[in-house]
Amino acid sequence: MPDKFLFAMEVMLNGLMAGVLYSLVALGFVLIFKASGIFNYAQGVMALFAALTLVGIKDGQIPFAHLINAIFGTNIHHFGWHLPAFVAIIFTVIVMIGFAWLVQRFIFRHLVNQEPIILFMATIGLAYFLEGVGDLMWGSDIKKLDVGIPKGMNETIELLTYNRFGYGFFIDNLDIFATFLAVILVTVLVGFSQYTKQGRALRAVADDHQAALSVGISLGYIWVLVWSIAGVVALVAGTVWGAKSGVQFSLSLIALKALPVLMLGGFTSIPGAIVGGLIIGVGEKLFEFLVGPMIGGATENWFAYVLALVFLVFRPQGLFGERIIERV
């Protein structure tokens, strides 16, 4: 088989894997938009904050240590423990639930019935606030995240493809792990949405706030619930991406990778986030591989948006989004 074809296959497979990583971020956006109509600008920063909290708790870092030291002249930094990853994850989930409650209690409770643009603006403010609090709480130095996620080339796939094609494909173990995580996450989310009382309440709120309220569904409770779930999804995304690059401010920029996925998959569809991610991942990787070298490379950032735009022209609601028809 010609080398070029095999290379393209390898690139395509890696594009699929990268797409899953993008989908993990996009899922958080979809959940909140679906339940409340809010485009959560803070989703990327939530991923950063969750990952920072996970590392901080795991390594026994004292929150706000720099601030405490500056005010009281102390020199405290760590509690002196190193928790198992599983325990640290549980504590981080609790923190993200607490964060969801705070967001609902102090921001969105006061913005019920406001225009979507106001709610969007509120999430911009939330993003910058959370960014600052995250820095203040855990410091802005780069942190190594080691929660046991496998990394490096998968030797089985390399061997199998070598035996079959005479060329061993590279697939990162971390990407395979992320794919499994995404499958589990989507299964749980769809199951929760379809088969639980809370899930049905969530869908009812998404359909019609007023009608949901009239049958006794608590809007506040549902919003805390959905922001908590989005917080957990942010933790998953932050952990996977943080394992690649270390936990640092740039993690918040992974949201930029999710936007074309949302444009393509639709803002209200969980399967759309997955399929959109896969299309963007494969599209941008193949374009970079086939066309990039001819035009100077570094095409991925902009090509993802071009691809999403093309889809938008033909399906403005995205591939799986709900079509909005307003009749006069």
Add this chain to the structure above:
Amino acid sequence: MGGNIPMKLKLTSIVLSAVMAAGPALADLVMPMLSYRTGAYAVNGIPFADGYNDYLTLMNERDGGVGGVKIDIQECETGYNTEKGVECYEALKGTGALVFAPLSTGITYQLIPKATADGIPVHSMGYGRTSAKNGKVFSNIFNFPANYWDGASIAIKHIMDLEGGDIKGKKITLLYHNSGYGKEPIRTLEELAKKHGFTYTGIAVDHPGQEQKSQWLQIRQNKPDYVLMWGWGVMNQVAIQEAANVRYPMDRFIGIWWSASENDTVPAGDGAHGYKGLALHNSGLDIPIYADLKTHVVDKGLAAGAGDQLGTVLYSRGMYNAFLLVEAIKTAQSLSGVAQITPAQMRDGMEALNITEDSMAAAGLPGFAPPFSVTCENHGGPGLGMVSQWDANAQKWNIITGLIASDMDVIQPLIDADSAAFAVENNIAPSCG
């Protein structure tokens, strides 16, 4: 109404006092620091800014300033954003700022015409516009002790040493940040490729560099003999991780000095072992100056950061940058005969700078970096560098070569051509004095 006048006066006095207290005292040596402690590149900006600030604080606390005049550090946050950097410059240039150290190639490019017109020197240490080495054209811009083209040449010379002097037919790939900074070495590498017969390939990575799968698949498929990296921020950490993932031999992966700090290697764990980087200076805590820093700065609670960055590569670089500028102040004071120097006198001091083993030892930095001097013709210093290698077991960088000089036969014509073009574009008659 009459009773309100004293209150207004009081308020006015309070506001004026606050403004006066916030601004620099007129009798200080104003040293701006364009830093970035926030944003995507804060991870690298923080240790550099800490080192720079702490050294200047040490001068104030231990020596009472420079030549008896206290240093006033004016830090301004740029977020590594060129527009913000220019805003910082505009805000601080009127404070009597002696010299600007932008810590960004993009900001440096913007400041070249502005600072030259304002008569304020700019020091872009190991970054910025490479042809600013030609002081006959770039009268106010200094980029000593080395520049990107030196870096490219030093890396190639190291590769030649490893290959027994012959790299004809070898494949060398540059993985670069898709920005002015990342593109700086391309021209030099193309020239060096012609001279030495190796095949050069450039692969760009877009800001911020969080996702590099395509680039590393290309590298895996093309199998270059060596990969050079001009990266910054998260791009470095991801590149090193991806190199480890595709099992690229780490001792054939060489980063510029901005891609060779602890921040870049630690996240990849053992996978980063053997990765190489260029070095302008030594690092580590085994240097006499740290005893003074601890006594006069850290223990007094005056450290710019948490005090946890001391000895790291980028902290050392910030400290080295401040050291060079303090030595330039001393030179300017000596030349002018006054302690309270002006930016113009600072420029003269930078142009007459002479760093010797003795001056480094006196500052508590013996053998920290090569001695060098600056002249009007050469604002870029000697262009010397070393190669360091990351030891993941000991979690430290080790210098593994002696000083390597860049290939001026290739670089000087490029500098001459680029600076001549700039002179024509800006109606500058190249001259000294």
